Structure formats: C-alpha cells, structure tokens
Amino acid sequence: MNAPTIPADLAAWCSANDARAQDELFAFLRIPSVSARSEHKADCAEAAQFVADALTRIGFTATIEPTPGHPIVVGEWRKAGPDAPTLLVYGHYDVQPAEPLELWTSPAFEPTVRDGRIYARGSVDDKGQLYLHIKALEAHLAVRGTLPVNVIVLAEGEEEVGSENLEQFLEREKTRLACDAVVISDSTMFAPGIPSILSSLRGMAYLEINVRGANGDLHSGMYGGAVVNPAMALARILATMHDADGRIAIPGFYESVRPFPDAVLAQMRELPFSDEHLMHEVGVTALGGEPGYTTLERLWTRPTCEVNGMLSGYTGEGAKTVLPAVSMAKVSFRLVPDQDPAVIGALVQAHVERVAPPGVTVTVENLHGGRPWRADLKGPIIEAGKRALEAAFGRAPVITGEGGSIPVVGDFERILGAPVLLMGFGLPGENAHAPDEWISVENYLGGIRAAATLLDEYRAAAREANAIGVSA
Amino acid sequence: MNAPTIPADLAAWCSANDARAQDELFAFLRIPSVSARSEHKADCAEAAQFVADALTRIGFTATIEPTPGHPIVVGEWRKAGPDAPTLLVYGHYDVQPAEPLELWTSPAFEPTVRDGRIYARGSVDDKGQLYLHIKALEAHLAVRGTLPVNVIVLAEGEEEVGSENLEQFLEREKTRLACDAVVISDSTMFAPGIPSILSSLRGMAYLEINVRGANGDLHSGMYGGAVVNPAMALARILATMHDADGRIAIPGFYESVRPFPDAVLAQMRELPFSDEHLMHEVGVTALGGEPGYTTLERLWTRPTCEVNGMLSGYTGEGAKTVLPAVSMAKVSFRLVPDQDPAVIGALVQAHVERVAPPGVTVTVENLHGGRPWRADLKGPIIEAGKRALEAAFGRAPVITGEGGSIPVVGDFERILGAPVLLMGFGLPGENAHAPDEWISVENYLGGIRAAATLLDEYRAAAREANAIGVSA
Numbered sequence: 001m002n003a004p005t006i007p008a009d010l011a012a013w014c015s016a017n018d019a020r021a022q023d024e025l026f027a028f029l030r031i032p033s034v035s036a037r038s039e040h041k042a043d044c045a046e047a048a049q050f051v052a053d054a055l056t057r058i059g060f061t062a063t064i065e066p067t068p069g070h071p072i073v074v075g076e077w078r079k080a081g082p083d084a085p086t087l088l089v090y091g092h093y094d095v096q097p098a099e100p101l102e103l104w105t106s107p108a109f110e111p112t113v114r115d116g117r118i119y120a121r122g123s124v125d126d127k128g129q130l131y132l133h134i135k136a137l138e139a140h141l142a143v144r145g146t147l148p149v150n151v152i153v154l155a156e157g158e159e160e161v162g163s164e165n166l167e168q169f170l171e172r173e174k175t176r177l178a179c180d181a182v183v184i185s186d187s188t189m190f191a192p193g194i195p196s197i198l199s200s201l202r203g204m205a206y207l208e209i210n211v212r213g214a215n216g217d218l219h220s221g222m223y224g225g226a227v228v229n230p231a232m233a234l235a236r237i238l239a240t241m242h243d244a245d246g247r248i249a250i251p252g253f254y255e256s257v258r259p260f261p262d263a264v265l266a267q268m269r270e271l272p273f274s275d276e277h278l279m280h281e282v283g284v285t286a287l288g289g290e291p292g293y294t295t296l297e298r299l300w301t302r303p304t305c306e307v308n309g310m311l312s313g314y315t316g317e318g319a320k321t322v323l324p325a326v327s328m329a330k331v332s333f334r335l336v337p338d339q340d341p342a343v344i345g346a347l348v349q350a351h352v353e354r355v356a357p358p359g360v361t362v363t364v365e366n367l368h369g370g371r372p373w374r375a376d377l378k379g380p381i382i383e384a385g386k387r388a389l390e391a392a393f394g395r396a397p398v399i400t401g402e403g404g405s406i407p408v409v410g411d412f413e414r415i416l417g418a419p420v421l422l423m424g425f426g427l428p429g430e431n432a433h434a435p436d437e438w439i440s441v442e443n444y445l446g447g448i449r450a451a452a453t454l455l456d457e458y459r460a461a462a463r464e465a466n467a468i469g470v471s472a
Numbered sequence: 473m474n475a476p477t478i479p480a481d482l483a484a485w486c487s488a489n490d491a492r493a494q495d496e497l498f499a500f501l502r503i504p505s506v507s508a509r510s511e512h513k514a515d516c517a518e519a520a521q522f523v524a525d526a527l528t529r530i531g532f533t534a535t536i537e538p539t540p541g542h543p544i545v546v547g548e549w550r551k552a553g554p555d556a557p558t559l560l561v562y563g564h565y566d567v568q569p570a571e572p573l574e575l576w577t578s579p580a581f582e583p584t585v586r587d588g589r590i591y592a593r594g595s596v597d598d599k600g601q602l603y604l605h606i607k608a609l610e611a612h613l614a615v616r617g618t619l620p621v622n623v624i625v626l627a628e629g630e631e632e633v634g635s636e637n638l639e640q641f642l643e644r645e646k647t648r649l650a651c652d653a654v655v656i657s658d659s660t661m662f663a664p665g666i667p668s669i670l671s672s673l674r675g676m677a678y679l680e681i682n683v684r685g686a687n688g689d690l691h692s693g694m695y696g697g698a699v700v701n702p703a704m705a706l707a708r709i710l711a712t713m714h715d716a717d718g719r720i721a722i723p724g725f726y727e728s729v730r731p732f733p734d735a736v737l738a739q740m741r742e743l744p745f746s747d748e749h750l751m752h753e754v755g756v757t758a759l760g761g762e763p764g765y766t767t768l769e770r771l772w773t774r775p776t777c778e779v780n781g782m783l784s785g786y787t788g789e790g791a792k793t794v795l796p797a798v799s800m801a802k803v804s805f806r807l808v809p810d811q812d813p814a815v816i817g818a819l820v821q822a823h824v825e826r827v828a829p830p831g832v833t834v835t836v837e838n839l840h841g842g843r844p845w846r847a848d849l850k851g852p853i854i855e856a857g858k859r860a861l862e863a864a865f866g867r868a869p870v871i872t873g874e875g876g877s878i879p880v881v882g883d884f885e886r887i888l889g890a891p892v893l894l895m896g897f898g899l900p901g902e903n904a905h906a907p908d909e910w911i912s913v914e915n916y917l918g919g920i921r922a923a924a925t926l927l928d929e930y931r932a933a934a935r936e937a938n939a940i941g942v943s944a
Contacts, residue, residue, distance in 0.1 A: 215755030221876025225770040228760035231779035239711030283687030286830035288700040298697040307703035309785035319678040358758035404693025
C-alpha cells in the first residue's frame with residue numbers, strides 16, 4: 001500500500017484557513033460552558049448553539065436536542081451515497097470548572113497563545129479537539145462540495161459531569177444515529193510528534209464519603225478524647241483502602257480484572273517512557289503505586305483508588321480548637337476491564353461501613369460511574385486512523401492506553417454497535433483538568449489535517465473491506 | 473473543725489445588696505469589650521476603667537497599666553497587717569465576639585434575666601465571675617472597714633485573644649504582684665448545686681501538617697496510580713497517630729505522662745456523670761477514646777490527638793477527577809502533666825517525617841502550645857476554698873478536671889510562685905463562647921458569698937498552717 005499523505009486539495013485549503021480555524025476556536029473557548037455549575041447553564045446553551053451554528057454554516061443540518069441537563073447537538077450530512085459508510089464524530093462542548101482561578105497565568109476563558117500553545121479552559125478538553133473535526137469537514141465541503149462518507153456529529157454538554165443523559169439519548173435515537181464507526185478526539189498523543197491510537201480506557205466509580213459525629217462542632221478541649229472525631233475517623237477509613245504495599249485492600253476489588261493481552265503489554269514496554277521524565281514533569285522525587293507493575297502498566301492497565309477532595313473543620317489561618325461535626329472525602333476508583341462501576345461502588349460502600357468506627361455515622365454516595373473499555377484494534381476505521389495520523393504527522397501512530405475515562409466510548413460500541421477510533425491530539429502536561437490547560441497549535445492544526453484525511457482513508461478502507469467481505 | 477458557714481455580718485450585707493450587685497454587673501456587661509476586634513478598643517478601655525472605678529469606690533488603690541494590647545487593671549489593698557497573707561484575685565474584663573448575633577434570644581450586650589439566668593456576652597466568661605470578687609471585697613470593707621488578708625486584684629483585657637501581654641507583665645511586676653495564693657473564677661461547677669474546685673487543665677500542642685505532591689493539581693485518570701496522592705498520604709499519616717485500640721501511637725508520646733493521684737481518680741469515679749447524658753447532649757450513639765479509662769478520665773486526665781481541620785483537592789459540589797497537589801491538616805494534642813508542648817511537637821514532627829511515604833514532601837509547623845497544669849490540692853488556699861464553697865453552697869465541693877486549657881494558670885504558679893485556686897461558678901451548657909451565654913443568678917450571688925467567706929477562711933487557714941510550720 002502506498003504511504004499515506006494529506007490529499008493536496010485539502011492540504012491547500014487547510015493552509016489558507018489555519019488562522020481562521022484558530023480565531024473561531026478562540027470564540028468557542030471564550031464561552032464559559034462549565035457543566036458542573038448551575039450558574040453556567042446559559043453558557044452551556046450558548047456553546048451548544050455555537051456548535052450548531054458552526055455545523056449549519058458548513059452545510060450540515062444541525063439540531064439542538066434538549067435533555068434534562070445540557071442539550072445535545074446533532075449535525076447530519078448524508079449525501080455520500082448508498083454505498084458510503086457513515087461515520088459518527090463525537091465530542092463535548094462542556095468544560096471543567098476553572099478554579100482555582102488565581103493559578104491561571106492568563107484568564108481561563110480568554111484564550112492566549114504562548115510558546116506555540118493555546119491556553120484556555122477547554123482548549124484540549126474538548127473544544128479544540130471537537131472543533132478540529134468541524135474544520136476538517138469544512139475543508140471537504142469547501143473544496144469538493146461533498147464528503148466521502150456520511151457524517152453525524154454528536155456534541156454533548158455533560159461529559160465533565162458524567163454524560164448523564166447521553167446513554168438514554170443514544171438508546172432513543174439509535175436509528176437516527178446508526179453508523180459504521182465512531183471517531184472521538186478527546187485524548188492525548190503519547191509524546192510530541194508521536195501520533196497515537198488509544199486502545200484502552202479506564203472506567204470510574206466516583207464516590208463521596210460523609211462522616212458525621214456530634215450534632216455540631218464541639219470544643220476540642222472539652223470533648224476531645226471521648227467524642228469520636230469524624231476527621232480522624234475519615235482518615236482511618238481512607239487508610240484502609242490500600243494495604244501497606246500499595247495494593248487496594250477492599251475485599252473483592254480485583255476479582256473481575258481481566259489481564260491485558262501480552263502483545264499489548266509488549267508494545268507498551270517498548271514505548272519511549274521514562275519514570276525520571278514523569279517525575280520531572282510533575283515535580284516529585286519518587287513515584288508510587290501498585291507493586292509489580294511498570295508506571296505505564298499502573299497508569300493504563302491497573303485500577304486505582306484516589307482521594308480527589310477532603311474537607312473537615314477549620315481550614316483557615318492559625319489555630320482553632322474545634323472538634324468537627326462532619327468530614328467529607330471524594331474518592332474515585334479508576335477501573336479496568338471487566339470491573340463494573342456499580343459492583344465496585346457496592347464493594348467500597350460495604351467496606352467503608354465495615355471499617356467505620358462506632359460513634360460516627362458514615363454515608364457513601366455514588367456520584368458518578370463509567371465502564372472501562374478496551375479496543376479490538378481491527379477493521380477499516382482503525383486502519384484509516386493509522387494512515388490519517390501518519391499522513392498528518394509523518395510517522396505511524398503508536399498504540400497507547402489511557403488512565404482516564406471516556407465512559408461514552410463503551411456506550412457507543414454497545415448501543416450503536418460501531419467500533420470506536422480514539423485519535424487524540426492532546427499532549428502530556430496539557431493540564432486538562434487543572435489551571436493553564438493548553439493544546440499545542442501544531443496539534444490543533446495537524447488534527448484538522450488528520451481528521452480531513454481520515455474521511456478519505458475511511459471511505460477507501462471500507463470499500464476494500466467490503467470487497468474482501470469484511471463488514472465496514 | 474466546725475462546719476463552715478458564711479459569717480453572719482457578711483451574709484446580712486450580701487442579702488441587703490444583692491439587687492445592687494446585679495445592677496452593677498449589668499452596667500459592666502453592657503460594655504462590648506470584645507478584645508479580638510480593633511473597633512472595640514475604646515470599649516475595652518471603658519471596661520478597664522469600669523473595673524478600676526469599682527475598685528476605687530470600695531477602698532482599693534487602682535491603676536490602669538497600658539500594654540501593647542488592652543490595658544491591665546491592678547487594684548491593691550494592703551492594710552491587713554504584716555502577718556496576713558496576700559491573695560491575688562485574677563479575672564478578665566474582655567469578652568469573646570458575640571457573633572452570630574441572630575442566634576441570641578436577647579441582645580448580647582443587653583443583659584436580660586430569664587429563668588433565673590443572666591443572659592449576656594461575658595456574663596459567665598468572665599465579667600460576672602470577676603465582679604463577684606469585687607462585691608465580696610466590698611462586703612468586708614463596708615461591714616468591717618477592713619479585709620482579713622491583703623488583696624491584689626488583677627484584671628486583664630486579653631484573655632480571649634491568648635493573654636499575649638500578661639506573662640511579660642507578671643515577669644516585670646513580680647515584686648509588686650508577690651502573693652501567697654491566687655484565686656481565679658473562670659470555670660464551671662460540675663453541676664447545679666455541686667460546687668467545684670478545678671484541679672487540672674490540659675495543655676496543648678497545635679500543629680499544622682502540610683503534604684505536597686506534584687507541583688500542581690493533576691488529572692486523577694492520567695496520573696492516578698503512579699503519582700503519590702497527597703490527600704491519601706495525609707490520611708495514612710493521620711491514621712498512624714492512633715493504634716487500632718485508640719491509644720496514641722507516636723513513639724514517646726506518653727513517656728512524660730505523670731499518673732493522676734489515686735485519690736483524685738477515685739473521687740472522679742464517684743462524680744454523678746453519665747455517658748448516656750453526654751451522648752444525648754452531643755447527639756452521638758457511641759463514645760470513643762483511649763481504652764481503659766472512663767469518659768471523665770479521658771476528658772480530664774488523658775492526652776488526646778484531634779484533627780481540627782483538613783483540606784485537600786476539590787470540595788465543591790459533584791465530582792471533579794483531580795489528583796490534588798497538596799493536602800493540609802490541623803492537628804492538636806491536648807496534653808497532661810508533665811508533657812511539654814515543645815517536646816510533643818518535636819515527637820510528632822519526627823513521627824510524621826518517618827511515616828510519610830516517598831513521593832511527597834511533608835512539613836510540620838508548630839502553631840501554638842500551652843503547658844498542662846495540675847493543682848497540688850494542699851495548703852491553706854485550697855482548704856479555705858473548700859470551706860468557703862461549702863459555706864456558700866451547703867455541700868463540700870468536688871474536685872474536677874477540665875479538658876480545655878487556661879494557660880495563665882501555669883504562668884501564675886511559675887512566675888509568682890503561688891498556688892492557684894480555681895473556684896468557678898459557671899455551669900454546664902453556659903454557652904461561654906456561643907450565643908446566649910449565661911450565668912445563673914444563684915451562682916453569681918452564691919459566688920459573692922463564697923468569695924467573701926474565702927477571705928476569712930484563708931486568713932484562718934494561713935494562720936493555722938503557720939502555727940504548724942507550713943508556709944502560707
């Protein structure tokens with residue numbers, strides 16, 4: 001097979017439109033569409049409208065579908081003819097909260113380019129990676145007046161709060177959303193210049209533990225030593241979640257873990273990864289984690305237990321001698337196939353209730369869950385993705401895993417019966433959920449080219465697969 | 473020895489002057505002498521002047537001594553003759569802030585009598601308990617024109633903000649303040665109708681532990697499982713502070729604990745105390761603490777380790793998948809004789825550094841310390857206090873402990889070399905630092921009688937001690 005390249009007509013259009021592609025993204029990034037905060041409800045609606053307008057402008061039919069939460073935008077273009085496969089592009093227009101605001105070098109919702117990076121909340125997660133697909137579609141329609149495949153764009157506004165209404169929407173609209181493949185760009189490349197196809201995602205069970213002691217804050221001198229301290233009780237509960245070596249000590253936790261294929265693990269071990277580099281990147285002098293695994297294995301193939309937040313009592317300046325009435329921790333578990341978030345949530349709850357000391361009342365609330373996922377790594381969309389990435393970035397992609405979660409991936413496969421290609425353009429250190437989030441200008445523009453090339457390559461790979469009798 | 477009674481002449485004067493004693497206290501309580509708030513500086517000065525005037529009016533020489541903070545009032549009456557001992561009466565004219573104001577049934581600075589209680593900020597802590605001594609001194613001077621012992625009254629205005637200038641004042645003025653005993657009324661009786669002598673106070677070592685991991689918050693999916701979580705590390709550190717049974721597990725922590733005398737413990741076990749009552753009061757279904765001790769022993773005679781505050785990561789609504797960069801806990805240790813706050817602070821620091829996992833940096837900062845205290849429970853002032861309380865309340869006092877701290881007590885003993893009698897007239901539930909603070913009318917008036925009787929009893933007990941060769 002010939003070495004893949006970006007089709008010349010699309011490449012020329014891209015070069016002529018790179019500046020505008022950035023300006024339009026900036027306008028998108030200025031909308032503070034924080035799905036977690038009710039005061040940003042109107043901003044989320046505005047971001048949905050922005051996506052719908054962008055799709056309409058390039059020739060799609062776009063509708064904004066209300067949900068009990070934030071709306072879902074569906075764009076459709078179905079004129080590729082009866083033999084052409086249908087590709088669904090998924091992304092999300094909502095973003096994480098920007099706090100702590102004081103740690104941003106430039107304002108979170110005022111996109112700023114520094115050192116070849118676009119800094120803004122949502123730049124890489126996921127507005128930039130959604131919008132580059134829209135620009136790739138525009139390239140085809142502007143240059144050729146058509147697309148090589150039928151395309152559905154689905155942009156939701158609740159990814160950062162658990163995609164609560166997406167699954168139901170997919171179920172309800174599965175006829176309209178029927179497709180042959182799904183492409184999602186909401187992940188990272190392994191390293192700058194190394195395009196990547198993501199083959200596994202961890203799932204998640206996110207819980208909030210609340211410990212209640214007395215019916216009000218007490219004087220720690222007058223009551224301390226006899227009334228159980230909910231903050232100390234919480235610390236002791238959290239400390240039981242791992243054993244001394246770093247294994248998760250919740251009974252039954254590892255029971256349904258299915259080992260990764262040896263081939264995937266072997267390829268993983270060949271990736272140019274250095275513990276020292278990671279330590280330097282995040283500013284620590286040692287790493288930790290489950291014994292018996294490399295760092296990449298810990299990040300991609302093993303489940304975890306993390307405290308995401310913790311609060312109790314007096315946290316201001318100086319000393320206040322309070323025995324707190326309550327304490328709270330947000331605790332999340334990253335899951336790997338075939339762990340089930342509901343099962344894990346129940347195991348954690350049972351464990352917490354078992355180890356909680358008398359004298360406090362403990363409640364465990366399930367805030368959010370998502371299934372882990374592992375790709376098949378076969379079929380036309382994967383082949384097309386490999387060639388499109390090679391065309392745009394000059395080298396064949398590596399196969400990676402991902403420690404984070406994109407719960408919708410499993411939903412797409414299950415409900416629509418279509419394989420998913422995860423082709424991400426973020427980079428390590430992108431601060432996806434932290435201050436100073438960024439996407440590199442090079443990857444944003446390269447992403448447009450890869451996404452544009454993908455359509456041609458997918459049409460070709462599907463045709464070839466059909467010719468030899470494999471389903472597109 | 474004969475059963476103690478209130479001397480008849482003093483009793484008659486008290487009865488005739490009870491109404492005026494309340495009116496004068498109300499005027500004192502109307503001054504909002506909140507030492508913590510700079511806008512109340514003039515009010516604190518007015519309260520100091522009020523005390524000085526009250527002392528001058530009854531025949532004392534009074535001076536108002538400026539300090540870098542609020543002034544100290546010193547009243548002196550030294551005409552009891554060369555053989556008579558000198559008693560120093562300590563109290564404070566400053567009060568806690570009254571906020572939250574909306575939770576007061578009647579205004580904080582408008583004293584109101586309801587159900588036999590005087591409600592006002594400062595009523596029990598400590599204006600009422602200071603002023604009852606001044607009325608007792610007045611009783612003697614009005615009826616007899618003299619006092620049986622020399623008396624120094626020392627009233628400070630910074631007790632509620634840590635008595636920052638008192639220690640230095642005692643050092644500087646220790647010749648002028650030289651005395652044979654100190655009496656302080658700034659504590660509570662064990663229960664209504666049960667007069668009490670407070671024999672021990674816990675000290676304190678208050679530390680802040682900060683744990684730092686990565687140089688910024690990270691995505692818990694992308695880094696979780698390999699980068700050490702500072703919130704989890706903190707939880708594990710805190711969990712090592714107690715063993716599984718509830719004993720403090722910091723090496724050396726109990727080394728300098730000096731057991732309480734068996735007699736004190738035996739008396740404590742006879743006090744009418746009920747775990748059920750405490751559980752009901754604070755709203756819990758079980759108590760906890762160090763094994764092998766009763767609740768009162770845990771509160772009064774044993775050191776503790778409490779988390780006063782804890783903060784890390786995301787603590788808002790919903791789920792945020794952050795791997796926090798830092799975590800913080802405020803941890804305080806209540807101490808008992810002979811634990812030294814500096815030594816305990818160093819032990820904790822060494823322990824925390826030893827148990828902290830690799831991959832995080834831990835700092836321990838000493839925020840505040842105070843020495844524990846225990847009374848000798850021997851000598852003329854204690855004997856006199858027992859008889860005076862029995863005379864005024866109709867039964868012998870019980871010996872109590874206190875879980876909190878009154879750091880000045882140790883200062884008086886150390887700097888002036890005089891034993892301290894803690895004879896309090898507050899009651900459980902008095903809301904000393906909360907809205908609706910109160911002192912019972914019965915205890916305020918009974919306190920005047922007890923304090924008046926104390927002077928005669930102290931003179932007698934000192935004379936007797938001298939006769940048998942014991943220092944007064």
